[in-house]
Amino acid sequence: MLKMAGVSKIYRTSEIETCALNKIDLHIKAGEFITVKGPSGSGKTTLLNVAGLLESFEEGELLLDGDNVKGLNDDKLSALRNQKIGFIFQGFNLLPELPVFDNVDVPLRYRGFDAKERKKRIDNALEIVGLTSRRKHLPMQLSGGQQQRVAIARALAGEPRFLLADEPTGNLDSTMAKEVMELLKKINNEGTTIIMVTHDDELAAKASRSINILDGRIVDVAEAGKTNIGGHKTQSTQEADHAGL
Amino acid sequence: MLAYNLQLAWISLRQTPGLTLLAIAAIAIGLGVLMTIQTQSRHMRSLPIGPVSENIYLVQMDNRDLNAPSLDQSFEMPSLSFRDAMYLLNTDTPAIDATTTWKTRGIITTTGQEYNPVRGIAVATNSGFFSIFNVPFLYGNGWTADSDTQGNAVVVISNRLNRTLFGDEDSVGRQITIIDKQATIVGVLDEWPITSQFYDRSFFRGFSDDIFLPQSFAISMNLPRYTRIECQAADRPRTRAYQLADVRHVINSECAWVNLWVKLETEDSVENYKSLMENYVSEQKALGRFPREQNNFLDNIVTHQNAFLSRDARFKFYQRLSWFFAGVCLLNAILILLAKFIRKTKEVALRRALGAKRNVLLVQYLIELVVIGAIGALAGLALSYLGLQGMLGVYMYGTDYEYPLSTVEQLYQMDWQLIRDALLIGILSTIVAGLYPIWKVCNVAPAPLLKTE
Numbered sequence: 291m292l293k294m295a296g297v298s299k300i301y302r303t304s305e306i307e308t309c310a311l312n313k314i315d316l317h318i319k320a321g322e323f324i325t326v327k328g329p330s331g332s333g334k335t336t337l338l339n340v341a342g343l344l345e346s347f348e349e350g351e352l353l354l355d356g357d358n359v360k361g362l363n364d365d366k367l368s369a370l371r372n373q374k375i376g377f378i379f380q381g382f383n384l385l386p387e388l389p390v391f392d393n394v395d396v397p398l399r400y401r402g403f404d405a406k407e408r409k410k411r412i413d414n415a416l417e418i419v420g421l422t423s424r425r426k427h428l429p430m431q432l433s434g435g436q437q438q439r440v441a442i443a444r445a446l447a448g449e450p451r452f453l454l455a456d457e458p459t460g461n462l463d464s465t466m467a468k469e470v471m472e473l474l475k476k477i478n479n480e481g482t483t484i485i486m487v488t489h490d491d492e493l494a495a496k497a498s499r500s501i502n503i504l505d506g507r508i509v510d511v512a513e514a515g516k517t518n519i520g521g522h523k524t525q526s527t528q529e530a531d532h533a534g535l
Numbered sequence: 536m537l538a539y540n541l542q543l544a545w546i547s548l549r550q551t552p553g554l555t556l557l558a559i560a561a562i563a564i565g566l567g568v569l570m571t572i573q574t575q576s577r578h579m580r581s582l583p584i585g586p587v588s589e590n591i592y593l594v595q596m597d598n599r600d601l602n603a604p605s606l607d608q609s610f611e612m613p614s615l616s617f618r619d620a621m622y623l624l625n626t627d628t629p630a631i632d633a634t635t636t637w638k639t640r641g642i643i644t645t646t647g648q649e650y651n652p653v654r655g656i657a658v659a660t661n662s663g664f665f666s667i668f669n670v671p672f673l674y675g676n677g678w679t680a681d682s683d684t685q686g687n688a689v690v691v692i693s694n695r696l697n698r699t700l701f702g703d704e705d706s707v708g709r710q711i712t713i714i715d716k717q718a719t720i721v722g723v724l725d726e727w728p729i730t731s732q733f734y735d736r737s738f739f740r741g742f743s744d745d746i747f748l749p750q751s752f753a754i755s756m757n758l759p760r761y762t763r764i765e766c767q768a769a770d771r772p773r774t775r776a777y778q779l780a781d782v783r784h785v786i787n788s789e790c791a792w793v794n795l796w797v798k799l800e801t802e803d804s805v806e807n808y809k810s811l812m813e814n815y816v817s818e819q820k821a822l823g824r825f826p827r828e829q830n831n832f833l834d835n836i837v838t839h840q841n842a843f844l845s846r847d848a849r850f851k852f853y854q855r856l857s858w859f860f861a862g863v864c865l866l867n868a869i870l871i872l873l874a875k876f877i878r879k880t881k882e883v884a885l886r887r888a889l890g891a892k893r894n895v896l897l898v899q900y901l902i903e904l905v906v907i908g909a910i911g912a913l914a915g916l917a918l919s920y921l922g923l924q925g926m927l928g929v930y931m932y933g934t935d936y937e938y939p940l941s942t943v944e945q946l947y948q949m950d951w952q953l954i955r956d957a958l959l960i961g962i963l964s965t966i967v968a969g970l971y972p973i974w975k976v977c978n979v980a981p982a983p984l985l986k987t988e
Binding site for chain 1: 881886980982
């Protein structure tokens with residue numbers, strides 16, 4: 291579904307070059323729930339941005355549903371993002387002046403659906419996240435957890451091939467974080483592929499596969515219930531085992 | 536999508552009301568000043584008596600001294616001497632409509648009524664004046680050609696003077712006294728929508744004179760020549776006398792003071808008339824007149840008006856000032872819109888992440904600019920209206936309310952063309968002002984902006 295082969299991303303200024311991703315090889319299959327871990331500055335978010343077609347890359351290939359996206363122009367990348375990818379951000383990134391319904395509507399507008407189709411999808415997405423009754427509320431009238439659920443509804447409404455979540459619980463307290471994670475797990479169980487960046491080992495343990503990144507390289511891949519690639523069982527995998535995943 | 540974009544534009548305007556109002560104010564003030572000045576300019580530039588202005592020509596033949604500076608513009612050239620004007624006026628070849636004008640003045644009184652005497656400016660002309668210039672009448676008509684030849688004591692008065700002397704009554708057949716000579720009113724002018732007093736070459740804005748009388752009558756009464764008299768060096772010391780003393784002296788002089796207007800409707804007739812002028816000057820040179828080389832002009836009213844406006848320093852100054860002011864306001868609008876749209880970078884980043892193509896966002900923000908421009912233009916039109924009303928008030932006050940409002944206000948009126956221009960300029964200038972800011976915003980890299988909160 292998503293395949294990275296030797297992908298490198300370098301940030302350049304007039305003085306220095308920073309290799310944010312260094313020859314990343316990654317194959318994500320449909321229905322997987324993958325977490326990406328690593329210390330700050332390790333390249334987690336860059337990996338997510340490249341996978342989400344928000345940033346270009348210098349080397350390697352990125353195949354999305356078998357199609358190479360390297361060299362596609364901005365309009366084609368926008369269309370691919372709109373049709374195949376849903377984003378969930380740590381800071382929710384809702385449009386504060388628009389009510390919940392209209393926030394969820396944003397990507398559907400760019401998809402060109404008619405009003406009836408958009409309404410059906412928005413109602414369905416809001417029902418999944420349990421916010422049908424809040425459709426006319428402005429984001430500021432909702433709690434952090436509810437705002438993140440609106441963001442999830444927005445990501446889901448377009449029925450994307452996969453969701454990219456960048457620390458989706460980073461701004462939430464533990465109760466709300468748990469709610470959001472349960473929701474993401476439920477969405478994943480229904481067939482949507484999820485790639486999630488997190489610092490939280492406990493959350494990472496709930497994933498089917500956990501990738502550890504350091505200095506732009508994948509240094510560790512652990513699958514739930516299996517030993518990691520390096521032959522050791524990671525802490526998160528052990529916890530996942532305890533959690534029964 | 537248009538309705539959606541309009542809805543987003545409206546939300547955006549309400550989201551940053553301060554910056555929106557500042558942008559609209561900058562556009563409105565610039566446009567208001569520009570439109571106020573441009574309205575007046577357009578009225579000043581418009582054809583003084585409509586399309587017929589292009590067919591009426593001023594006849595000029597250079598009869599100055601040999602050592603007078605050479606002139607290559609008709610605007611600078613004196614008018615004609617009385618004898619030359621009369622010859623060309625009365626020549627039958629080719630048969631054309633023609634009229635002469637010069638200005639005089641006198642004290643006007645009426646018999647049997649308790650009015651204070653009025654000092655009136657009068658135009659000495661002939662019967663052709665009214666037909667050539669399409670002068671509208673409220674009562675009566677112009678005088679007949681017989682009155683020209685016989686010097687009959689007849690006058691046509693403006694409706695302003697008619698109102699002053701007789702209320703709004705039909706005064707045809709009544710008598711007024713000019714200095715000490717009684718004259719019968721044969722016609723009262725209706726409002727004559729001229730944009731400038733072209734017929735005496737002053738291009739004074741917008742009003743006709745109060746009294747028109749036969750030139751022959753004015754001469755027989757020895758009315759003063761309240762007009763510019765340009766003489767050759769030998770006669771120059773007597774210029775003042777030529778204005779006030781016995782008219783026979785100036786009639787027989789080489790001094791130029793009579794405007795001769797001819798109506799020529801085809802290019803052939805213009806060429807024929809030029810030939811007539813050349814032949815006439817050649818004949819006169821043979822008689823010892825016209826000491827200089829032939830230098831004749833036959834330019835129409837529009838040419839004279841354009842020359843007048845091009846030399847009007849105040850007109851040009853206000854024109855340039857209004858454009859400069861509008862430019863400064865537009866520059867302000869650019870900065871304000873830049874500040875407004877820079878705030879949208881995060882929204883743009885999000886919309887792009889959610890699949891918006893760059894040109895879709897450009898269109899969205901262009902529509903917002905169009906809304907701002909349209910509101911700015913409407914506000915500018917309101918300011919322009921207030922500005923024109925203010926200038927009208929100042930003018931009326933400055934002229935001591937001498938001229939009727941209905942005559943003056945035509946020069947300060949907005950029309951549909953102005954409204955259309957204002958909307959176009961407002962919207963286009965706002966797009967120009969906002970294009971750089973929205974282009975800049977729509978080209979930001981979205982990824983870094985989505986990470987931070």
